[in-house]
């Protein structure tokens with residue numbers, strides 16, 4: 001397991017950031033609904049989702065345009081057909097913490 005900590009000052013609302021966690025890369029998003037974390041690797045062809053676009057709770061892959069719900073990792077738009085993993089985010093004061101299991 002790997003623990004990621006992100007000070008909220010580094011992540012404005014409507015923005016996203018990627019962090020390495022062991023062998024994984026995790027995408028952390030701050031939306032109006034809160035903080036959410038999913039795998040940064042698109043389930044279609046491995047593009048980096050943090051290079052895409054975040055609108056509300058929807059992140060769009062920069063390579064072929066698949067969309068995922070950052071709250072759950074669910075697919076919202078083709079060509080991806082498999083969800084990305086999602087991870088719980090805990091907020092303590094002004095620091096977000098995500099515990100990421102090993103691959």
Ligand code: FES
Nearest residue numbers: 042045061064066
């Ligand atoms: S790699 Fe993300 S949609 Fe193809």
